[in-house]
Amino acid sequence: MRASLLQVDVNEGESVESRRRRVAAAVRDQAAADLVVLPELWTTGAFAYEEFGSEAEPLEGPTSEAMAKAASDAGVWLHAGSIPERAPDGTLYNTSLVFSPSGDLAAAYRKIHRFGFDQGEAVLMGAGDTLVTVRLPETVLGLATCYDLRFPELFRGLVDAGAETLVVPAGWPERRRSHWTLLARARAVENQAFVLACATAGSHAGIAQAGHSAVVDPWGEVLAEAGPGEEVLTVDFDPATVAGTRERFPALKDRVLGLDRPRR
Numbered sequence: 319m320r321a322s323l324l325q326v327d328v329n330e331g332e333s334v335e336s337r338r339r340r341v342a343a344a345v346r347d348q349a350a351a352d353l354v355v356l357p358e359l360w361t362t363g364a365f366a367y368e369e370f371g372s373e374a375e376p377l378e379g380p381t382s383e384a385m386a387k388a389a390s391d392a393g394v395w396l397h398a399g400s401i402p403e404r405a406p407d408g409t410l411y412n413t414s415l416v417f418s419p420s421g422d423l424a425a426a427y428r429k430i431h432r433f434g435f436d437q438g439e440a441v442l443m444g445a446g447d448t449l450v451t452v453r454l455p456e457t458v459l460g461l462a463t464c465y466d467l468r469f470p471e472l473f474r475g476l477v478d479a480g481a482e483t484l485v486v487p488a489g490w491p492e493r494r495r496s497h498w499t500l501l502a503r504a505r506a507v508e509n510q511a512f513v514l515a516c517a518t519a520g521s522h523a524g525i526a527q528a529g530h531s532a533v534v535d536p537w538g539e540v541l542a543e544a545g546p547g548e549e550v551l552t553v554d555f556d557p558a559t560v561a562g563t564r565e566r567f568p569a570l571k572d573r574v575l576g577l578d579r580p581r582r
C-alpha cells in the first residue's frame with residue numbers, strides 16, 4: 319500500500335482560496351498512491367483562532383467539494399485533514415473528512431480532545447464524542463486529530479474497533495516537536511499499528527509549525543520522516559505487518575481490564 323502525506327505550508331501570506339486550489343492540485347498529482355493524507359485545519363491554520371468562525375464551512379462546503387473532486391480525479395482514498403465545520407445548529411467542530419476514490423464522503427470525525435485549556439479551540443469549538451474507523455480494501459483506518467495523540471485510551475478504543483492504521487493530522491508547534499515524534503512512535507508500539515502522522519509546515523498566528531510528518535510501523539520503527547518545510551512524504555508499507563506483529567508478540571492479548579481503584 320502506498321501512502322502520501324502532504325505536509326502543507328500554512329501561513330497568512332496565502333489566502334484560504336489559493337491554498338485550497340494548490341492543495342487540490344497536489345492531491346491530483348498523487349494518483350500513484352492508494353491513500354493521501356492532509357494535515358489538521360490546513361485552510362486556516364490550527365492556531366488561527368480568529369479565522370475559525372469566518373472560514374467555517376458545512377460538511378458540503380467548498381473544501382469538501384474541492385477535496386471530493388481531487389480524490390476522484392486522482393482515484394485515491396483521501397484523508398483530507400480537518401476543516402473548521404459549522405454544524406447545522408451553529409456549533410463549530412474540528413472535523414476530519416475521508417473521501418473514497420469515487421469522491422464520496424466515507425467518514426467524518428469530530429476531534430474529541432480540543433486544545434487550548436481555557437482558550438482557543440477548547441472554547442471556540444465543540445467536542446466530538448464518537449470514535450471513527452474507515453475500512454479500506456487494504457486496512458482499517460482509525461481517526462484521531464493532533465492533541466488526541468496525547469490520549470492513549472482513544473487509540474485503544476480505535477484498536478478495539480478494528481483499526482490497524484492510525485491516521486493523525488496535526489498542526490503541531492515546533493517548540494513541542496519532541497513530543498510529536500515520541501507520541502507518534504508510542505501510539506504505534508503500544509497499539510501494534512501503523513501511524514501516519516501528517517503535520518503542517520510554516521508559521522501562522524506567530525506559531526512556528528513542527529513539520530516532521532512521519533510514518534511509523536507497528537514495531538515503532540520510523541519508516542519515513544519529513545523535514546520542517548512543505549513536502550510530500552511517500553511511503554510503501556504492508557498492512558499485513560499489523561496482524562503478523564500482533565501474532566508474534568501478542569501483548570494486546572495480555573491486557574488486564576477493569577482493575578479495581580486503590581482503596582483510600
Ligand SMILES: NC(=O)CCC(=O)C(=O)O
Nearest residue numbers: 364433464465489491494
Ligand atoms: N492543534 C493541536 O491540537 C495542538 C496540540 C499541541 O500543541 C500539543 O498537544 O502540544
